Amino acid sequence: MIAPAMLKGVWAYRGFVKGSVKREFQSKYRNSLLGAAWTVLNPLAMILVYTVVFAQVMKNRMPGSDSTFSYSIYLCAGVLTWGLFAEIVNRAKDVFLDNANLIKKVNFPRICLPLIVVLSAGVNFAIIFGLFTAFLILSGNFPGLVFLGLVPVMAILVLFAIGLGMVLGVLNVFFRDVGQLFGIVLQFWFWFTPIVYPMATLPERVKVLMTLNPMASLIAACQGVLVEGRWPQWTALLPTFLIALALCALGLLLFRGHAGEMVDEL
Amino acid sequence: MGSIQVKNLGKAYKRYSSQWARLAEWIAPGKKKHHDLKWVLQDIDIDIKPGESVGLIGVNGAGKSTLLKLITGTSQPTVGSVSTQGRIAALLELGMGFHPDFTGRQNVLMSGQLIGMTAGEITALMPEIEAFADIGEYIDQPVRVYSSGMQVRLAFSVATAMRPDILIVDEALAVGDVFFQQKCYERIRGFCESGTTLLFVSHSMGTVYSLCDRAILLAEGRVALDASPREVIDLYNAQLLQRQAKGSAKVTVIDSDEAGNVGSFSSDGVAICVVELFKDGEAVSAVASESLVTVKIRVRFNHDYRDPHIGFQIRNARGEAAFMTNTYCMNRTIGAVRRGEEIVAEFAFHIGLAEGEYTITSGVAEGGAGEGEFNQTLARSQDARAFTIVRNMDAILWSGFYNLNPTCTLHRQQEEQTVS
Numbered sequence: 001m002i003a004p005a006m007l008k009g010v011w012a013y014r015g016f017v018k019g020s021v022k023r024e025f026q027s028k029y030r031n032s033l034l035g036a037a038w039t040v041l042n043p044l045a046m047i048l049v050y051t052v053v054f055a056q057v058m059k060n061r062m063p064g065s066d067s068t069f070s071y072s073i074y075l076c077a078g079v080l081t082w083g084l085f086a087e088i089v090n091r092a093k094d095v096f097l098d099n100a101n102l103i104k105k106v107n108f109p110r111i112c113l114p115l116i117v118v119l120s121a122g123v124n125f126a127i128i129f130g131l132f133t134a135f136l137i138l139s140g141n142f143p144g145l146v147f148l149g150l151v152p153v154m155a156i157l158v159l160f161a162i163g164l165g166m167v168l169g170v171l172n173v174f175f176r177d178v179g180q181l182f183g184i185v186l187q188f189w190f191w192f193t194p195i196v197y198p199m200a201t202l203p204e205r206v207k208v209l210m211t212l213n214p215m216a217s218l219i220a221a222c223q224g225v226l227v228e229g230r231w232p233q234w235t236a237l238l239p240t241f242l243i244a245l246a247l248c249a250l251g252l253l254l255f256r257g258h259a260g261e262m263v264d265e266l
Numbered sequence: 267m268g269s270i271q272v273k274n275l276g277k278a279y280k281r282y283s284s285q286w287a288r289l290a291e292w293i294a295p296g297k298k299k300h301h302d303l304k305w306v307l308q309d310i311d312i313d314i315k316p317g318e319s320v321g322l323i324g325v326n327g328a329g330k331s332t333l334l335k336l337i338t339g340t341s342q343p344t345v346g347s348v349s350t351q352g353r354i355a356a357l358l359e360l361g362m363g364f365h366p367d368f369t370g371r372q373n374v375l376m377s378g379q380l381i382g383m384t385a386g387e388i389t390a391l392m393p394e395i396e397a398f399a400d401i402g403e404y405i406d407q408p409v410r411v412y413s414s415g416m417q418v419r420l421a422f423s424v425a426t427a428m429r430p431d432i433l434i435v436d437e438a439l440a441v442g443d444v445f446f447q448q449k450c451y452e453r454i455r456g457f458c459e460s461g462t463t464l465l466f467v468s469h470s471m472g473t474v475y476s477l478c479d480r481a482i483l484l485a486e487g488r489v490a491l492d493a494s495p496r497e498v499i500d501l502y503n504a505q506l507l508q509r510q511a512k513g514s515a516k517v518t519v520i521d522s523d524e525a526g527n528v529g530s531f532s533s534d535g536v537a538i539c540v541v542e543l544f545k546d547g548e549a550v551s552a553v554a555s556e557s558l559v560t561v562k563i564r565v566r567f568n569h570d571y572r573d574p575h576i577g578f579q580i581r582n583a584r585g586e587a588a589f590m591t592n593t594y595c596m597n598r599t600i601g602a603v604r605r606g607e608e609i610v611a612e613f614a615f616h617i618g619l620a621e622g623e624y625t626i627t628s629g630v631a632e633g634g635a636g637e638g639e640f641n642q643t644l645a646r647s648q649d650a651r652a653f654t655i656v657r658n659m660d661a662i663l664w665s666g667f668y669n670l671n672p673t674c675t676l677h678r679q680q681e682e683q684t685v686s
Contacts, residue, residue, distance in 0.1 A: 104335075
């Protein structure tokens with residue numbers, strides 16, 4: 001599927017990719033006093049709000065657990081991984097528009113751009129998730145070896161995100177409505193995925209619907225690992241993995257078919 | 267290395283009547299087309315050999331920038347093919363896709379990486395890039411605070427930090443000041459001497475004359491002429507003249523014996539009968555430099571004119587104007603002329619030109635205005651007379667364009683500078 005020439009092009013421009021990721025990280029916090037701290041403060045504030053609102057005010061407890069922490073960990077497991085997904089898709093859908101200036105003037109492998117998006121989002125995620133892991137270890141909630149189960153789960157999540165992001169990114173160049181529409185879709189999607197509330201609280205009929213949501217099984221796997229110390233159910237992840245592969249293939253196909261036309265449209 | 271082959275190239279943009287038409291084309295089954303093709307380039311065949319310097323000229327919208335984009339590969343051709351050999355450095359429009367929020371230094375790094383340099387190479391070249399761009403401490407400021415001139419300085423410095431096999435420049439340099447332009451041209455000339463292939467878009471014909479040994483005129487998306495700069499620029503100027511004339515007169519755009527050279531221009535009202543160079547009362551075709559000569563132009567008027575003026579231009583073998591003036595610019599008035607009248611204008615001067623082949627072009631215009639502008643060009647006889655300048659054995663030895671005949675006084679400074 002992926003032409004060797006494409007990979008070769010990316011390899012030749014690895015310096016550019018590395019440099020771009022670095023610059024992007026730096027520029028995000030340029031002219032800010034707290035710098036990289038904001039990477040942490042934003043999701044931290046979100047987790048705090050949810051913990052206070054749902055665990056304290058609404059007396060929402062994890063089924064079968066009394067610890068206040070367990071809900072926070074549940075929340076983090078979902079919010080942080082969803083955050084990675086949302087960041088990749090959101091950035092990827094605008095990546096060609098944002099870099100129009102570059103695309104129109106310099107000839108380079110365009111496929112580097114989505115790669116930069118994934119790597120940048122990965123860096124941000126690594127920081128916040130590293131802190132979260134440190135918190136787990138310190139508070140004695142670290143699940144042990146099961147933690148490694150997250151690696152394939154995150155790999156599928158990234159694959160799914162970038163596949164979707166590429167498809168949207170190419171479409172967005174020709175139909176700007178796509179970007180607007182997806183912003184709304186993402187809001188609904190977040191609340192339609194058991195992130196803030198546990199799956200168990202849902203009525204049976206909705207639970208069946210949940211199997212149609214590719215993100216639900218991914219987030220559930222993360223929550224399983226981090227809250228209950230349970231290995232992911234690989235069979236439940238298989239449909240999402242296949243969808244992710246299909247989206248990546250479609251994304252590449254769209255990209256290769258329209259890369260030339262894209263420049264004329266920007 | 268450094269060659270460019272363009273074969274049967276065409277570029278069309280798709281035009282949809284609305285976004286809905288585009289959507290229909292994307293999702294509707296079948297291959298029904300919902301767009302029109304707007305061709306901006308068609309049937310382009312260009313073969314540029316390594317080391318050639320080619321100027322690309324044409325009016326706005328002729329397709330010059332599109333062609334460059336196709337050659338650099340930023341844009342894809344609709345039909346035909348482009349192939350290039352060697353490393354290309356391209357300066358398209360303003361800047362090189364600089365990111366406004368990053369500092370100049372970071373952008374240099376990014377641009378360098380984009381044209382295939384490693385971080386190490388760029389770091390090594392950084393002092394040189396900084397020195398050439400000469401923008402001082404702005405190098406560490408975000409690019410958004412740069413003036414357009416500074417952006418071009420930096421972009422040019424990065425793009426040319428390493429000698430490319432092919433250098434493509436799109437009018438970008440017009441933004442820089444004259445000192446920077448000179449510096450750039452010097453660098454470009456140096457590259458060309460070391461074998462870089464140059465493809466250059468400019469509206470400044472003087473630059474095309476001095477940099478290029480071949481020129482291509484694009485008109486309405488096609489190659490109108492691919493020849494020496496002189497032939498191409500003559501045709502370009504003739505076409506510009508034709509546009510201004512709006513069909514009321516005949517401009518020669520194809521070389522033919524009876525209508526005069528390319529760029530000639532005639533109307534029923536005025537005929538330029540004779541253009542000659544005289545020395546000592548005799549028509550000559552070769553004179554020694556610094557001789558006192560007279561350019562004699564005889565014009566017959568077939569209509570009444572209120573304020574006609576007669577002028578001439580001397581061009582060298584490359585087609586560059588060495589000198590031009592006219593009666594209006596010299597504050598002389600012919601006055602109203604009647605139908606049937608003939609006027610002879612004589613311009614006398616010491617012709618201190620360098621050795622070589624020259625031509626005289628003569629023109630007649632009506633109604634002087636402003637600084638050497640005319641309301642209407644009546645006639646123009648392109649390269650009406652050719653002549654040769656030979657070396658004047660009595661004169662000093664000199665080189666350049668024109669003998670300025672300097673006087674020279676020498677003093678020996680005795681008192682102040684005995685001890686240093």
